[in-house]
Amino acid sequence: MSASEKSVQYTKKELPANVSKFGIALLAIGLVIIVIGYLTEPTRSAFNNIILLMFLTSIGLGSLFLVAIEYVGGAVWSTPFRRMPEFLSSLVVVLPLIAIPLLFHLHDIFHWMHPEAVETDNILQGKAPYLNTNFFIIRVFAFFIIWFVFYKLLTRNSKLQDNTSDQHLTTKNIRISAIFMPFFAITITFTAIDWMMSLEPHWFSTIYGVYYFSGSVLAALAASTFIIVWLNERGYLVEGIISDHYYSLGALLFAFTNFWAYIAFSQFLLIYYANLPEETFWFLQRWEGNWLIMSLVLIVVHFIVPYFGLLSQPSKMNPKRLMFMSVWILFAHIVDLYWLVMPTFSRDGIILGWVELGYPLAAFGILILVFVQKSKKENLIPIGDPKLKRGLDFRL
Amino acid sequence: MAEKILYSYTGLFDTPDEIIHAAKKVADEGYTKFDVNTPYPIHGMNNAMKLKPSKLGYVALVFGLTGAFMATMLMYWMMAIDYPIVIGGKPFFAFPAFIPVIFEVTVLSASVATVLTMLFVFFKFPNNSHPLHGTEYMKQVSSDKYGISIQADDPIYETDKVKALFKELGGKNISPVYYDNEEINAKHKIFEPKFVGLLIVAALLVSGTTYIVLNKLMFMTPFSWMMEQDKAIPQEINTFFADSLGMRNPVEGTIARGFIPYLYKGEPELAAANLVNPLLPTKEVMAQGKKNYDTFCSPCHGYFAEGDSRLRGQFPNPPSLHSQKAREWSDGMLFHIITEGQNVMPSYASQMTRQERWATVLYIHALQRAFNAKETDLK
Numbered sequence: 001m002s003a004s005e006k007s008v009q010y011t012k013k014e015l016p017a018n019v020s021k022f023g024i025a026l027l028a029i030g031l032v033i034i035v036i037g038y039l040t041e042p043t044r045s046a047f048n049n050i051i052l053l054m055f056l057t058s059i060g061l062g063s064l065f066l067v068a069i070e071y072v073g074g075a076v077w078s079t080p081f082r083r084m085p086e087f088l089s090s091l092v093v094v095l096p097l098i099a100i101p102l103l104f105h106l107h108d109i110f111h112w113m114h115p116e117a118v119e120t121d122n123i124l125q126g127k128a129p130y131l132n133t134n135f136f137i138i139r140v141f142a143f144f145i146i147w148f149v150f151y152k153l154l155t156r157n158s159k160l161q162d163n164t165s166d167q168h169l170t171t172k173n174i175r176i177s178a179i180f181m182p183f184f185a186i187t188i189t190f191t192a193i194d195w196m197m198s199l200e201p202h203w204f205s206t207i208y209g210v211y212y213f214s215g216s217v218l219a220a221l222a223a224s225t226f227i228i229v230w231l232n233e234r235g236y237l238v239e240g241i242i243s244d245h246y247y248s249l250g251a252l253l254f255a256f257t258n259f260w261a262y263i264a265f266s267q268f269l270l271i272y273y274a275n276l277p278e279e280t281f282w283f284l285q286r287w288e289g290n291w292l293i294m295s296l297v298l299i300v301v302h303f304i305v306p307y308f309g310l311l312s313q314p315s316k317m318n319p320k321r322l323m324f325m326s327v328w329i330l331f332a333h334i335v336d337l338y339w340l341v342m343p344t345f346s347r348d349g350i351i352l353g354w355v356e357l358g359y360p361l362a363a364f365g366i367l368i369l370v371f372v373q374k375s376k377k378e379n380l381i382p383i384g385d386p387k388l389k390r391g392l393d394f395r396l
Numbered sequence: 397m398a399e400k401i402l403y404s405y406t407g408l409f410d411t412p413d414e415i416i417h418a419a420k421k422v423a424d425e426g427y428t429k430f431d432v433n434t435p436y437p438i439h440g441m442n443n444a445m446k447l448k449p450s451k452l453g454y455v456a457l458v459f460g461l462t463g464a465f466m467a468t469m470l471m472y473w474m475m476a477i478d479y480p481i482v483i484g485g486k487p488f489f490a491f492p493a494f495i496p497v498i499f500e501v502t503v504l505s506a507s508v509a510t511v512l513t514m515l516f517v518f519f520k521f522p523n524n525s526h527p528l529h530g531t532e533y534m535k536q537v538s539s540d541k542y543g544i545s546i547q548a549d550d551p552i553y554e555t556d557k558v559k560a561l562f563k564e565l566g567g568k569n570i571s572p573v574y575y576d577n578e579e580i581n582a583k584h585k586i587f588e589p590k591f592v593g594l595l596i597v598a599a600l601l602v603s604g605t606t607y608i609v610l611n612k613l614m615f616m617t618p619f620s621w622m623m624e625q626d627k628a629i630p631q632e633i634n635t636f637f638a639d640s641l642g643m644r645n646p647v648e649g650t651i652a653r654g655f656i657p658y659l660y661k662g663e664p665e666l667a668a669a670n671l672v673n674p675l676l677p678t679k680e681v682m683a684q685g686k687k688n689y690d691t692f693c694s695p696c697h698g699y700f701a702e703g704d705s706r707l708r709g710q711f712p713n714p715p716s717l718h719s720q721k722a723r724e725w726s727d728g729m730l731f732h733i734i735t736e737g738q739n740v741m742p743s744y745a746s747q748m749t750r751q752e753r754w755a756t757v758l759y760i761h762a763l764q765r766a767f768n769a770k771e772t773d774l775k
Contacts, residue, residue: 244440265495272492275484313449395440 008388010238010381015372023368030362037355038101044355046105047345050195051337052359053098054212055219056366057191058333060091062220064151065184068177071154071170077248079391080241081228082382086155087374088223092147094366099140106133112201123202131198139194143187150180161384170386188213196337199344203282207267214263218256219333225249226326227371229319231380238381240392243317247396250316253325257310261303286339290349298339302332334360400574403527404430404545405558407567408536412438415542418565419444422544425561429550433528433537455513456506463505467498522586527575536569545573658745664732671728675754677762685759688752692744693760701763712740717760718767730757 037045063085070078107113111124112131118124124131153176157169189209197208205211228249232241271279286295306329315321342351382388409415412434419432423446432441442449475481476488486493515521528534528545537543544567546558555572562570613619628634628642637644651657660667675681690699698704701717715722734753737743748756765773 265492269492269495273484273486275486313453395443 008238008240008381008383008392010379010383012379013236015236015375019368020372023365023372025365026361027365027369030358030360030365033354033358034362037358041355042105043108044345044351046102046109047341048355048359049098049102049105050109050199050341051334052363053095053102054191054195054337054341055334055360055363056091056098057095058212058216058219058337059223059367060089060095060220061147061184061188061191062216062218063224064089064092064147064154064180065217066220066224067154067158068150068180068184071174071177072181074174076387076390077245077394079385079387080238080245080381081224081232082158082385083378083380084224084227084231085220086158087371087378088220088227088367089151089155090374091366091370092144092151094370095147096141096144099144103137106136110136110198110201112198127201131201136194139190143191146183146187150176150183154180158382158385159378161382162379163384165384165386167386185213188216196340199341200282202278205267205271205279205282207263207270211260211263211267214256214260215333215336218253218260219330221249221253221256222326222329222333223367225253226323226330229322229326233319236380238392244394244396246319246322247313247316248394250310250322250325253306253322253329254310254316257303257306257329261307264303285343285347291343294335294339294350298332298335301328301335306332331360334363401577402548402555403573403575404547405555405562405570405572406533406543406545407562407565408533408541408543408569409565409567410541412542414566415544416440416444418544418567421565422546422561426552427546427550429547429553431545431547433534433543433545435538435540435542438542452510452514452518456510459509460502460506464498464502466505467501468494471497525580527573527580531573533569533571533573658735660732661736664729664736667732668726668729671726671731673727673731673754673757675751675758677758681755682759682762684752685755685757685762688748688756689759689763692747693756696741700767701760702767714741718764723764723768727754727757727761730760 034045034049037048066078066085067082067089069075070082102109111117112127113133118128129135154173157173157176160166161169189212192209192212196212197203197205228237228241229246231237268283271283285291306325309321309325309328310316338356345351385391407418409418415432415434416438419441422430423444430445432438432445434441471494472489475490475494480488482488483490533543533545544562546553548555559570614623628636630642632642633640634642646652660671693701695707696705696711696714697717698706703714703716705711705713717723731753733741734748734756735743735745744753
């Protein structure tokens with residue numbers, strides 16, 4: 001083909017100023033609400049802060065996973081827009097800042113941090129070697145450092161390649177990604193256990209880490225997909241990203257929507273069927289009072305709507321539908337995290353007010369600003385990547 | 397030899413890029429009846445050939461939904477209506493537990509139906525002849541060449557134009573393909589000797605393997621270990637307990653929860669005097685009584701309690717239940733006899749629940765009344 005013989009033409013364009021203004025506005029409103037929230041209702045704010053932290057961890061760490069899986073799997077089709085998950089994965093740098101306010105409220109959040117409760121509780125005593133304050137803080141920061149190191153290693157090589165076009169950098173990144181995989185699996189599992197599962201320290205579910213993983217990768221994919229489609233439709237990316245690429249992104253979104261439902265249902269079915277009181281109380285909490293509404297809303301929002309929204313082939317190729325479903329899935333992930341975290345804080349029923357609204361605003365503000373910051377400094381396309389041209393020639 | 401008819405004109409190309417380019421051009425020229433043959437699937441060919449999306453997805457959707465619906469109804473009927481059993485304290489229609497089955501049946505019916513539809517509707521199975529089969533062209537495109545074949549029945553087909561188009565695109569080995577009308581339209585018999593032979597061999601193989609596995613293999617070590625387990629099995633000598641019985645009696649002086657033992661063992665007079673039938677002769681109770689009477693009592697006492705046993709000769713005949721004595725028995729007496737047995741008659745306590753026994757008593761009374769009706773009953 002004549003088109004494929006040309007080299008890739010890319011000229012960097014600045015993102016419109018409105019985008020960063022929009023991001024700043026969201027973050028400002030969010031921050032004001034967060035500060036007021038912490039002054040008036042510190043415990044409630046702290047619980048919302050966990051949702052914020054877990055949401056941004058989802059997207060940051062999930063994006064890093066998407067970058068790594070592309071290298072490990074030798075994927076070609078996603079190379080032209082690999083920078084989007086790369087930029088989003090820089091969220092792992094911001095995560096410690098979001099965790100800091102939580103460190104002052106750990107005692108309010110975690111039941112197992114109360115020494116008087118542990119003293120009279122055999123189960124908590126048995127879990128104490130893992131669930132103790134010092135080890136918890138060590139883990140949290142060790143994970144931040146691990147993510148930061150892998151983020152730096154992977155993106156540094158990728159950035160370097162823009163100038164040198166050195167193929168060995170790809171080989172290096174494949175090795176780094178392969179090493180990252182087990183670290184990713186372990187850290188994301190224990191992150192989910194530490195921040196969310198240990199909110200109910202008597203409860204346990206062996207599939208919990210996978211559950212958070214499925215939601216995380218889905219959210220990271222949704223964020224990347226939205227940005228890719230938005231930028232590409234406005235011509236910020238390179239020519240050649242077409243409906244075949246969109247279809248693959250949509251298919252991945254669809255697949256991970258199903259994967260999430262599969263894992264969520266697996267967790268529910270085993271506990272429902274075994275019917276052991278030590279496990280069922282967690283679901284009963286979410287099945288009583290108006291938490292039941294939230295549980296049903298979660299099924300509809302997180303599974304049924306994305307499932308039928310992305311079922312047909314044309315819907316995966318339609319840019320508008322893809323962008324809408326991406327935002328929808330990000331919203332659904334917040335609902336999912338809310339459903340995981342908040343019943344511990346408010347056992348009597350759904351609690352939804354201005355505090356709960358402020359955190360998602362801040363989350364989207366941070367997302368946009370981090371992305372804009374990164375896109376100012378770097379190319380939106382990995383122009384030196386040897387797989388780039390093959391990726392643009394990708395057809396279904 | 398029948399007359400040879402022109403099927404198509406074919407051209408060969410050397411690289412996948414060339415074939416994509418050629419397919420695009422051929423489609424742009426307005427040809428609709430043409431096909432591309434390549435050694436392996438080439439990405440982007442659908443668009444180049446301007447093919448419409450396959451309809452096969454709708455088949456999968458329809459059959460998948462049918463499977464889901466059928467599985468739901470099947471389990472609803474079996475588990476909640478026809479044979480309801482409480483399993484693990486769950487409701488009869490335990491929907492979460494059914495979801496895995498519904499999912500599996502959906503996938504199974506969608507995939508099997510899709511493959512069968514593809515074979516029989518799209519590929520016109522079992523007719524497996526095609527004009528391109530066995531041609532030089534087919535040999536080339538199934539090893540290392542990429543070919544296009546433009547069919548002669550295309551509305552804008554003209555041999556010279558097609559030849560020129562192939563030449564312009566850089567095609568090689570531009571050649572016609574002919575076919576034999578009779579050969580292509582030959583009807584294949586389904587039960588050819590070869591196929592019947594295959595079926596027989598398959599049947600022998602399956603039944604032989606099944607026989608060996610179930611009757612021989614299972615009894616060889618180590619496969620027999622599954623049967624030789626240290627556990628209490630009914631009707632087997634148990635070496636663990638001194639009395640050699642696997643089933644254990646409840647600890648003496650204890651009773652099961654929610655259960656009161658029968659209080660009048662061996663005391664029919666007390667039972668007759670003290671027991672009161674807790675049931676009223678409603679339509680449902682009488683239906684239940686009739687069902688139990690017909691099942692457990694009628695083999696000896698007869699359907700109408702006349703003592704006309706269907707087992708006549710094998711057991712001593714029971715007396716008629718319409719005697720003066722039997723008619724004067726109270727509900728408690730009849731209940732006691734069913735519970736404990738009398739003379740040759742064994743106890744039916746393990747076959748019928750208490751409720752069922754009381755219902756049967758009511759039904760027996762109804763039979764007695766029917767045979768010795770009072771004047772007022774006949775009005």
